[in-house]
Amino acid sequence: MNFKSFILATVLCSGLSVQAAKMVFLVEDSKGKHIGLSTNQKDYTILESDKEWNLYPSISSDGQKVTFVKGSDQDSLVLTVKNLSLGTDSTYTDKSFILQPKFSKQDSMIFFSMKSKIGFINTTDKNQNITYINEELPSYFPVPFQSGEVLIYQRNNTEKEIVIFDILNNDKKVIGKGMSPSLSKDEKYIAYTSKENDNWDIHIYDRFTKQTIKVTTHQDRDFSPSFDAKGNLLYTSDRLENGVFSIYTQSFKSWSEGLNQEVLLISKPGTSFYAPQVSGNINIEIEQLPKLIGEPRSSFGTIELNGKVYVAGGHQGAEHTYPPESFTGRVTAYDLKTKTWTNMAPRIYPSHGFQLAAYKHYIYAFGGFAYEETTLPKWKSLSVVERYNTLTNTWEEISEMPRKRSSNTVSRIGNKVYLLGGWDSTPKFKDDIDGTFHDEIDVYDLEKNTWETLEVKLPLKRRAFNSFVKNGKIHLVGGISEGGSHFALLDNFTVFDPKTKTFSELPKLPFATFAPASGTIGDTAFVFGGMFKLSQWEYEYIPHIYEYDFTKKHWIHSGRYLKEYKGFSQVVKLGDCLGVLGGHSYQGNQDKPVDTFEKVCLK
Template sequence: MTSYLPRRSFAIAFFCLAGSVATPSLSWAHFPWLASNDDGRAVMWFGESTADRVYPMPAKVQAIELNSDGAKHPVATKSVDGDDLVGIQSTMPINSHAELSGSVTYGLYHGTKLTYHVEHLPQTDPTQWPSEPRSDAPMQTVVIADGKGGVEVKVLADGEPLADTEVKLYCEEGHQEAARNTDAAGLVSFTASEVESGLNAIVVGVTKSDVKGELDGEPYSSTTDYLTATFSIGKSDKNDSASKGSAAAPAKPKVDSNSGVSVGPTGLAELPEELTSFGAAIAGNRLFVYGGHTGDAHSYSTEEQSNRLWSLDLSQGDSAKWQELASGPRLQGLALVAHGDRVVRIGGFSAVNDLGDDHELHSQTSVASYDPATNQWSDLASLPEPRSSLDAAVIGDKVYVFGGWKLDGDSDTSEWLQTAYCLDLSNPSAKWQATAQPPFKRRATSVAAFDGKLYVIGGMRPEGGPTTRVDIYDPKSDSWSDGPSIPGAGMSGFGSSSFASGGNLYCSTMDGFVHRLDPSGKGWTTVAKCQRARFFHRMLPRQENELLMVGGANMQIGKFTVIDAVTLTSKE
C-alpha cells in the first residue's frame, strides 16, 4: 500500500505570469493575513480573504518570522487550531504603537519563486501610523489617512515605488471594496465610502519574469511576491464581536459525536494512477473511472490528461484488480454518470498543447455511453454548447447537467455558463432539452440527486471566488429554490463531491469534512472528518451504508490513490 504520500504537490495560490514585471491574477488565491486581537496579541491566518480564518496554514508559512518595528528580537509565536482561528498567534501582547511585519518564501511553483509579505498597523489612531517606509523591506506599503475617512497607499518594492500595479482593498467581512492601479509614484487612494470601519486589508501581487536563481537546489526563472497589509479604522467598541476577529469568519465545522459515521481505508486496490478532475460512477457493481488530470497542479497539456477508462469489480472485494477498458478522448473536468449497467461520459475539456507550452484548452460537447457487454463507446447527442468543470446527476432515465464554463484557448477567454440541460437516456435519439435558467454562474460544483430534486452544491464564481451556496432544481415544476449552504468557509464548496445514500444526502468537502443534509432540508450536520481531506475527487455509494472516496488531492499533501470508505451505521 502506498498510503497518501504524494509524488506531486498542489500549489496554494493561482496566478498567471506575463511580462518582465506584472501583476498576477488575484481572482482566487490563499494569502497570509496579519492582525491583532482584543488581547493585543498578533494573529495570522491563511485564507482566501480576511474573513477566511480557519483554513489550514502550510508549515512553511507558519515558520514566518514576525518583527515589531524597533524591537531587537522577533515576535514569539505559537500555532493555533481553534474554531475561529487556525494559524499562529503571538505568545505575548505586541507593541500597539509599532508596525508589525514579516516575509516568508513558500517555495517554487512552475518555475517561479513564491514569497509572501505581511504587514499590520495595530495603532487604532491613524495619526500614529508611520509615515516613512521601513529601510529593509523587500515589499511594503505606507498607509496614510487622508483626514476624510479615506486612505492613501504607497506601494514600494526594495524601496522603489511600484507604478501601474493593481492594489485591492478588502473589508473585514472579506468583500472586495475597490481595486485600482498605482500611479507613477506608486500611490493609490481609496475613499471614505470604500474604507470601512474595522479591519481593512490591502493586497498587492507582483511577478518579475527576468529573475533567475536557485532555491533548495531547484532553478527558478521568475519571482512572484504577494503582500497583504492590514489596518483598522474607527474601531472603538471592544464588545463588538467583529473586533474579536471572528464575527465574519465562518465557524469551523464540528463533527457530531453521535453520528455513528466513520471514515477509513477500504482495502480495495488503489487507483492505478493519480487523478483529479476525473469522472467516476458505480454501475452494475463495478466502479468506473474515466479521464482526469495526471500532471502538476495548474499545468495542462495533452500528456497530462488521461484518455483511459478503468474498472474495478466491487463484487470481488479486496481481491479485485483494476482493468483498463476502451479508451476515448483525453478529458478532464468532465462528468460520468451511471444509467443501468452503462456509464455516460459528458463534456470536459482537452488540452491540445504540449507539456511546457502555453495552455491551449478547449471545452467539449461530446457525450458518449459505454456498454460493458461490448467494451465499446457509442455517441449520444452532443451538448448544445462546449462545457467543462461541470457536474451531472440522474433521476429516473434523465440526466441533468449544471455548472461549468466554456474554454476556448485559455482561462482568460473563458465564458461562464448560465444554462442547464437534461437528456432522456432511455431514448437513443433524444436531444438535450433546456431547463429553467439557473440563478447562478458557477463551476467546480458538485451535483446530486436527492428526493426527486437536484442539488447544486458550492463551486467557483466568476466574481467573488468560491462559495458554499446550495441551489435546488425541481424537475417537476422546472423551478429553482435556495438550499442551505454547506458548513465552512467559501473554499469548502470548491471541488466538493456529493451523493445520496441510505435515504440521506451527503457532501464531502476539501477541508475533510463529510456533511449530511438534515431531515428538515434546512441545514447540514457534520458527521465525519477524513484523514485524507480531498477535493476534485468523487464520493460514490458502494451500498446503502457505505460511500467510497476515490482519487482527488489535497493542497498540502498531493494526490491520493488510496480509496477510503465512509461507513454509515443503522442510525443513518
C-alpha cells in the same frame, strides 16, 4: 468563593445534542488524578483511575482512542494510548516529564511536550522514534492540524506566546499572548487563555480575518479552552469554588456574537475538572479501501453500476498544468465483492472535468476538458457524448451535446440526464482563460437519444461545483463564479426541482468553496474536502467532512476528516454508504493528485 449549594454534580445541558460524541477530561479529587469520560455530556465515568497520575487526556476524532500521560510523579510520565474498542493500553515513550499529548493525521501521529520541548511520534513506527520541532525556547501545549504539518503551541518567551508554526516551511507567527491553545474542528479558530489586568479569560483568534475577540469576562479564572464539532466552546473555571474547577460551555452563537451566555456542564464539590476534549461524530465510520491503480488523478468521472465502481479519464500531474499527457482517457473498475481493481478499455477522448451517468448496462460520459494544439491556451471543452458498454468493454460516440461543456454536473433522474453549470473553456481569442460560462440546462433522454434545452436557466452561473440527487431534486454545492482569471468561491447550496422547473436556496454552506465532493446517506448530506480561502491570494485544500441535516435544515462540522487535504475528489454511492475517490492535494509541500478510496458510512 464558596461553592453554591444549588449546583449539583453532573451536567445541566449540552450543546452536543445533535451529534453523538465523547468527551474526556482530567478529574482531580482527594484520591488522585484520573481520566473522566462522558458520552452524553451529563454523566461521566472514570476511565483511568489508580494510584498513579493520569493527566491531559485527548480523544481521537472517531472516539475510539484516548491518549494521555501516566506515571507516579512528574519525571516518570509515559505517553499512553488506550483503545476503547479493544480495552488495551499501549505506551510509546520512556519515563520522562511528558505533557499534553494530541492526536493528528487520522490518529497516526501524536504530538506532546517533553521537558519543555515539543516532539511527535508516528504510532506506526515500531522504533517509536521522537522527532522534535525546530524551537529553542521552552514550549508546551502542542495542537496539531490534521495534516501534522502545521502546529499551534505555547512558547515561553519573555511572555507566554501563542505560535502558529508551519513545520515544513519553518515559518512561525505569533498570534497572541497567553497559554493553553486549542483549535476548532474546522481549523478556523484558535482559542487560548490570556491574562489581562490580572484576570485570566478566554480569547479566540480567527485565522481568516486575523482578528481576536475576548469571550469570557468573569473575575475568576477561565482556563483550558477547546471546541466541539459544532463550534461550541468548552472551558474550565473556578468561579463556583475557589481553586476547584468546573467545565462550562458557550454555544458558537454566544461566543461569536459576544452574548457571553455560558452553561455549566460538569461540576462536583471538592472535585476539579480540567482540559475537556471532544471527539467528532462517532456514528460516522470511515474505512480505507484499496487505492486506485495507475498514476493518481483528479477531476475524473466515476459511477457505480452492477457491483463495480468505474473511474474514467482525469487529470494527471501538477495543478493548472495542461500538457497532452496530463489528459487521460484511462478507465479502471473496482469490484466491490473481490475488492480488486482492473484496467478497462479507455475513453475515446482523453479529458477531465466531466461526469458519468449509468443506465441499464451502459455508462455515458458527457463532454470534458481536453487538449487542443491549435489554441492558446492549448485546451478546449468537448461536446461529444461517449457510451461505454459494460458487457463488451467498448466505447462508442453516441451523441453531440447542444454545446461544449466541462466542469459541470451530471444528474440522472429516471431516463433523463440533466446537465447544469460548467463552461465552454475553448479560447475565444488568444490567451482567453475566462471561457464562456453556461446557464442553460440541457436534458438528455437516454431512451430516445435526444436533447432538450429547458426554458428555465441556472440563476447563478458556476463551475467546479458538485451535485447530488435526493427525492428527485438536484442539489448544487459550492463552486466558483464566472471568470477563469480569479477564484470567486461560492457558499451557495441550491436545489433544482425538475418537475416544477424551479430553483430555491437552502441554508448556505459553512464556508465558500470550490471543487468539493458531496453525497447523501438518508436524511444527511455530506460535503467532503474542497477549498478554504484564507485571504485575497491565499487558498488551501481541506480534509473536512461537513454534515447537513435535511430535517433541521442545518450545517455542522462532523469533527471527522478525510485522509488528505484535497479537492476535486469524486463521490459514488456504495449501497447505504458513500465512496470518496482520488482528488488533488498540496499536502507534504507537493502538488499532485492522490489515489485514496475511502468508504464513509453511518452507524
